[in-house]
Amino acid sequence: MATKRKAAAMATAEDDDPVDPSDELVFIGLGGCQEVGRSCHILQYKGKTVMLDAGMHTGREGMSAMPYFDDFDLSTVDILLISHFHLDHAAALPYVLAKTDFRGRVFMTHPTKAIYKWLIQDSVRVSNTSSTSDQRTSLYTEADHINTLPQIETIDFYTTHTVSGVRITPYPAGHVLGAAMFLINIAGLNIFFTADYSREQDRHLVAAEVPNKTTVGKIDVLITESTFGISNAPPRAEREAGLLKGVSNIINRGGKVLMPVFALGRAQELLLILEDYWQRHPELQKIPIYYTGNTARKCMVVYQTYINAMNDNIKRIFRERMAEAEAAGNAKGVSAGPWDFRFVRSLRNLDRFDDVGGCVMLASPGMLQSGMSRVLLERWAPDPRNGVLMTGYNVEGTMARTILSEPEMIPAIMSGGHAGAGQNMGRKVRDDDAAVMIPRRCTVEEFQFAAHVTGVENVEFIEQVASPHVILVHGERSQAARLRSRLLDLNSRRLASNPKAHQTKVYSPENGAEVKIPFRKDKIAKVVGKLAQIPPPNSADSDDSRVVSGVLVQNGFKLSLMAPEDLREYAGLTTTTILCRQHITLATAGIELIRWALEGTFGSIEETSHVKSEANGHTGQNRSNGVKDEEEADEEIVPEPQRTFLIMGCVALKWSGREKQIELEWEGNTMNDGIADAVMAVLMTVESSPAAVKYSSSKSSHHHHHVHEQNGISFPHNEHKNISSDDRFSRLCMFLEEQFGDHVAPIETPKVSVQPDTKGTPAADAEVKEEQSDEEIDIESAQAAERARLAAMGIPVPGLEIRVDKNVAKLWLEHLDVECGNAVLRDRVKAVVERAVETVAPLWAVREQVKV
Numbered sequence: 001m002a003t004k005r006k007a008a009a010m011a012t013a014e015d016d017d018p019v020d021p022s023d024e025l026v027f028i029g030l031g032g033c034q035e036v037g038r039s040c041h042i043l044q045y046k047g048k049t050v051m052l053d054a055g056m057h058t059g060r061e062g063m064s065a066m067p068y069f070d071d072f073d074l075s076t077v078d079i080l081l082i083s084h085f086h087l088d089h090a091a092a093l094p095y096v097l098a099k100t101d102f103r104g105r106v107f108m109t110h111p112t113k114a115i116y117k118w119l120i121q122d123s124v125r126v127s128n129t130s131s132t133s134d135q136r137t138s139l140y141t142e143a144d145h146i147n148t149l150p151q152i153e154t155i156d157f158y159t160t161h162t163v164s165g166v167r168i169t170p171y172p173a174g175h176v177l178g179a180a181m182f183l184i185n186i187a188g189l190n191i192f193f194t195a196d197y198s199r200e201q202d203r204h205l206v207a208a209e210v211p212n213k214t215t216v217g218k219i220d221v222l223i224t225e226s227t228f229g230i231s232n233a234p235p236r237a238e239r240e241a242g243l244l245k246g247v248s249n250i251i252n253r254g255g256k257v258l259m260p261v262f263a264l265g266r267a268q269e270l271l272l273i274l275e276d277y278w279q280r281h282p283e284l285q286k287i288p289i290y291y292t293g294n295t296a297r298k299c300m301v302v303y304q305t306y307i308n309a310m311n312d313n314i315k316r317i318f319r320e321r322m323a324e325a326e327a328a329g330n331a332k333g334v335s336a337g338p339w340d341f342r343f344v345r346s347l348r349n350l351d352r353f354d355d356v357g358g359c360v361m362l363a364s365p366g367m368l369q370s371g372m373s374r375v376l377l378e379r380w381a382p383d384p385r386n387g388v389l390m391t392g393y394n395v396e397g398t399m400a401r402t403i404l405s406e407p408e409m410i411p412a413i414m415s416g417g418h419a420g421a422g423q424n425m426g427r428k429v430r431d432d433d434a435a436v437m438i439p440r441r442c443t444v445e446e447f448q449f450a451a452h453v454t455g456v457e458n459v460e461f462i463e464q465v466a467s468p469h470v471i472l473v474h475g476e477r478s479q480a481a482r483l484r485s486r487l488l489d490l491n492s493r494r495l496a497s498n499p500k501a502h503q504t505k506v507y508s509p510e511n512g513a514e515v516k517i518p519f520r521k522d523k524i525a526k527v528v529g530k531l532a533q534i535p536p537p538n539s540a541d542s543d544d545s546r547v548v549s550g551v552l553v554q555n556g557f558k559l560s561l562m563a564p565e566d567l568r569e570y571a572g573l574t575t576t577t578i579l580c581r582q583h584i585t586l587a588t589a590g591i592e593l594i595r596w597a598l599e600g601t602f603g604s605i606e607e608t609s610h611v612k613s614e615a616n617g618h619t620g621q622n623r624s625n626g627v628k629d630e631e632e633a634d635e636e637i638v639p640e641p642q643r644t645f646l647i648m649g650c651v652a653l654k655w656s657g658r659e660k661q662i663e664l665e666w667e668g669n670t671m672n673d674g675i676a677d678a679v680m681a682v683l684m685t686v687e688s689s690p691a692a693v694k695y696s697s698s699k700s701s702h703h704h705h706h707v708h709e710q711n712g713i714s715f716p717h718n719e720h721k722n723i724s725s726d727d728r729f730s731r732l733c734m735f736l737e738e739q740f741g742d743h744v745a746p747i748e749t750p751k752v753s754v755q756p757d758t759k760g761t762p763a764a765d766a767e768v769k770e771e772q773s774d775e776e777i778d779i780e781s782a783q784a785a786e787r788a789r790l791a792a793m794g795i796p797v798p799g800l801e802i803r804v805d806k807n808v809a810k811l812w813l814e815h816l817d818v819e820c821g822n823a824v825l826r827d828r829v830k831a832v833v834e835r836a837v838e839t840v841a842p843l844w845a846v847r848e849q850v851k852v
């Protein structure tokens with residue numbers, strides 16, 4: 001079950017936000033922008049890069065015929081889509097594949113690849129022999145072309161392919177066999193690229209259709225041609241009649257018809273028109289129709305193969321021919337089909353051409369820049385009986401464009417233009433070599449069979465697609481500009497009559513320019529697994545404040561929301577728990593101090609260790625009798641029990657008594673990591689507490705001193721008790737430091753009075769003192785004895801000295817007496833101590849000691 005939920009509140013909030021660059025579609029025109037030729041465009045969105053076409057400019061030579069590949073890092077391209085086999089869309093492909101660091105995948109339709117193979121091969125060979133320079137040859141070789149063919153993948157019309165997360169679907173574009181329009185879906189954004197397309201059903205191809213919006217959804221960006229701007233063309237029937245009349249006129253006056261054509265594509269359409277006309281006019285059948293070119297015969301095979309990719313007219317002719325062949329008992333006729341012309345002869349080159357009498361010649365290249373069409377033009381131009389019929393799109397800067405203005409003279413660049421001249425004559429002379437000019441007396445007429453949409457058809461198509469963004473390419477600057485203003489005009493009219501009507505932005509970028517279009521797409525996640533069983537929150541009901549929460553999994557651009565336990569089943573993912581451990585050695589602070597400091601930060605801390613009761617201060621006291629016997633033997637070896645605490649329910653603190661090691665353990669996640677960090681900060685503070693440090697260093701030296709010096713003296717020494725007393729002492733130190741800064745220092749020398757102190761001195765201690773005084777011990781040993789007595793009580797040092805400016809207060813720990821000449825300081829110290837005692841009581845286990 002899929003739940004689509006739109007965060008309406010978020011959408012409104014986002015409108016004011018600056019555009020996130022990752023939400024921008026970037027279009028870069030590397031070629032074919034404000035020009036016709038070298039089509040090549042880059043699309044970037046959500047980290048994906050799609051390149052559209054890789055053509056060469058037929059009106060230019062060498063590197064200047066190439067798209068601006070230097071302006072873009074081709075290694076970043078994920079997918080390259082080739083719309084059709086025309087050189088202005090495909091001729092740079094061998095260069096891209098063989099000579100650049102392009103590493104993406106290339107797609108075209110099956111017929112496109114079949115024809116591309118022959119066409120490029122022919123184009124490389126022709127340019128090898130007839131180009132003014134060898135620049136083009138050096139761009140790539142025939143071997144480069146053949147070797148890179150296996151890299152090209154083929155796809156069928158109407159099939160959708162997901163390649164590196166991008167969905168691509170080719171649609172028939174009309175125009176030429178195999179020509180595709182591409183629907184490209186990147187992260188939910190629909191981009192439609194028509195390339196060259198035609199809207200009329202001709203004799204062999206279907207017309208381009210707007211993709212079905214109910215299946216593909218809204219189109220966000222349309223990239224389309226603007227070849228004919230806004231200009232219209234007469235209806236098809238009228239154009240055909242005009243063309244045939246033109247042909248008949250030339251034939252009837254005894255002339256020759258030259259039809260410069262691109263070797264493949266529209267030539268096939270013209271052949272179908274002529275063949276049909278010849279069929280119906282027996283008087284013309286003695287006039288040969290020639291179709292020249294190296295690839296002509298090979299490519300006719302391709303045309304025969306892909307009859308299924310053509311329209312019903314071709315299929316009908318195919319069926320008729322098949323029936324005829326069957327009736328005649330000729331099985332061979334079946335394979336020939338509609339492309340087995342009866343009145344058309346193919347001509348490999350002009351060497352075998354017997355140039356006598358009238359004829360119709362379809363010769364390439366279509367732009368008359370060199371090759372056979374140019375040789376024949378120069379040969380036939382001076383005779384007024386001859387005629388040139390232009391039928392394609394004539395690229396700016398070529399002879400095809402020049403001849404339309406019917407110039408008096410034309411340059412003879414193919415070696416002076418005498419008969420027999422062809423590729424065998426070697427290289428042509430340069431265009432700017434004005435030395436050889438020949439008269440142009442032949443007629444020149446133009447009939448449009450280019451199979452590009454007319455201006456009217458294009459506008460109609462663009463309006464039907466109704467995309468909010470239209471990028472115009474493949475049109476000269478003026479044509480693109482005219483179409484753009486027509487579209488903007490329609491847009492403002494539409495908005496004037498209906499302010500809610502869709503709005504269209506129209507771009508006609510130059511080569512090299514970047515168009516950035518921001519898109520804010522709602523992210524839609526499919527809810528799957530257990531979560532999908534919960535009824536979705538009702539967005540219409542304001543009381544329903546439930547939130548669907550789970551793990552958001554992104555695969556390519558697909559989002560799914562699922563319960564963590566469904567991760568394995570629905571996303572093929574396993575869940576991993578990261579257990580974090582941190583070890584710290586706290587040499588100074590005891591566990592009680594640590595606990596106390598942690599409780600100050602985190603509140604009550606749960607003790608989870610099993611030995612809890614034994615490690616507790618009170619019970620430690622109770623145990624003292626039991627361990628007493630062993631103490632002298634292994635006083636230092638007796639292990640302090642390990643203790644474990646749980647802080648904030650997530651960070652476990654393990655304290656290994658003897659090594660003073662602390663181990664923190666927690667399940668790694670953002671919150672727990674934060675708490676663990678805070679715990680560590682507290683531990684470091686405790687450790688660096690100056691009083692604790694001072695006490696620790698003094699204690700260790702004196703401790704051993706007592707043990708050895710006072711070896712013979714019996715006193716209840718309890719290591720366990722000392723540990724817990726240490727903690728209490730440290731707590732007191734911390735309290736004082738908090739109030740008085742680090743001017744708190746231990747007093748090592750105890751107060752010694754000759755007479756036993758009467759202030760509640762325990763009886764047992766009094767006895768010890770009496771013994772000592774009997775032996776007339778000097779002051780030093782009296783002090784030592786006093787230290788030992790205090791130590792036995794768990795009092796680590798006799799007192800603490802607190803310095804504030806020049807005033808010194810002495811805190812005697814046994815009874816917490818404060819001595820100070822300054823009454824104010826004395827009272828303050830007293831108050832602090834009282835508070836500390838309340839907090840950390842019992843500070844010293846005085847009463848228990850009395851009982852012993």
Ligand SMILES: [Zn+2]
Nearest residue numbers: 084086175196
């Ligand atoms: Zn084309």
Ligand SMILES: [Zn+2]
Nearest residue numbers: 086088089196
């Ligand atoms: Zn084109």
